[in-house]
Amino acid sequence: MSAVLEVDGLSAGYGTGRVLFGVGLHIEAGEAATLLGRNGMGKTTTVRCIAGLLRPVEGTIRLAGEPVGQRGADWIGRAGLGLVPEGRRIFPNLTMRENLVAFAANRRAAADPWTLERVLDLFPPLAPRLGNLGSQLSGGEQQMLAIGRALLTNPVLLILDEATEGLAPLPREAIWRALQRLRATGLAVLAIDKHVDRLAAIAARHTILDRGRVAWTGSSAELTADRSLWERYLGL
Numbered sequence: 444m445s446a447v448l449e450v451d452g453l454s455a456g457y458g459t460g461r462v463l464f465g466v467g468l469h470i471e472a473g474e475a476a477t478l479l480g481r482n483g484m485g486k487t488t489t490v491r492c493i494a495g496l497l498r499p500v501e502g503t504i505r506l507a508g509e510p511v512g513q514r515g516a517d518w519i520g521r522a523g524l525g526l527v528p529e530g531r532r533i534f535p536n537l538t539m540r541e542n543l544v545a546f547a548a549n550r551r552a553a554a555d556p557w558t559l560e561r562v563l564d565l566f567p568p569l570a571p572r573l574g575n576l577g578s579q580l581s582g583g584e585q586q587m588l589a590i591g592r593a594l595l596t597n598p599v600l601l602i603l604d605e606a607t608e609g610l611a612p613l614p615r616e617a618i619w620r621a622l623q624r625l626r627a628t629g630l631a632v633l634a635i636d637k638h639v640d641r642l643a644a645i646a647a648r649h650t651i652l653d654r655g656r657v658a659w660t661g662s663s664a665e666l667t668a669d670r671s672l673w674e675r676y677l678g679l
């Protein structure tokens with residue numbers, strides 16, 4: 444298997460304050476992984492570095508074998524990163540269809556490219572809402588839209604930062620089901636979420652961050668078997 448994402452010795456911060464200290468994270472092609480940890484432990488900061496939104500102080504990041512180095516978010520997106528950021532960031536004054544196609548048109552040539560039809564097949568509730576403005580969509584619909592928009596770039600790696608935060612149980616379940624279907628397509632996924640039990644059923648490998656360092660990494664079986672990890676690092 445080839446690695447889709449290789450993060451090694453990543454240190455980063457804001458201004459003079461250091462937030463990450465030598466973080467390592469590897470994701471193989473077709474693998475689903477998670478990044479876990481309590482609030483403020485550095486998960487989003489790690490994602491920002493991977494996406495080129497924050498420049499690391501030290502460390503290397505490779506996406507599909509290519510060193511990301513000092514590249515910007517643009518290049519990283521074209522190289523195959525599909526980011527669903529915390530807070531969704533959809534355009535409130537564009538319609539759902541515009542949100543989906545205007546800014547996300549297939550950035551990478553792919554053998555089996557994502558199309559609007561495929562996105563609607565993955566998220567059927569979006570179909571009747573294509574003409575609605577972003578601001579008129581429910582939280583769940585906005586989240587589906589944000590994932591669909593990322594898929595339309597034909598990513599090699601999809602990163603979801605708190606994709607189900609603030610959603611009611613039903614739309615949250617719809618997102619989980621879609622993730623499970625995405626897994627079956629062989630897309631590599633990195634998910635950050637508080638619903639560890641649900642993530643353990645979808646992703647195979649898990650990394651726990653604690654105060655900017657990797658505190659633990661292991662399989663779903665290991666994670667679900669060791670409740671002390673949940674108490675110590677996840678506040679559950």
Ligand SMILES: Nc1ncnc2c1ncn2[C@@H]1O[C@H](COP(=O)(O)OP(=O)(O)OP(=O)(O)O)[C@@H](O)[C@H]1O
Nearest residue numbers: 457462480481482483484485486487488489529652
């Ligand atoms: N733009 C910023 N400027 C300064 N400090 C920041 C900034 N963003 C995050 N931090 C700090 O960096 C640390 C790590 O935050 P980060 O958002 O990466 O954590 P997280 O694990 O994703 O938590 P959460 O679940 O709350 O998003 C926190 O102490 C946070 O206060």
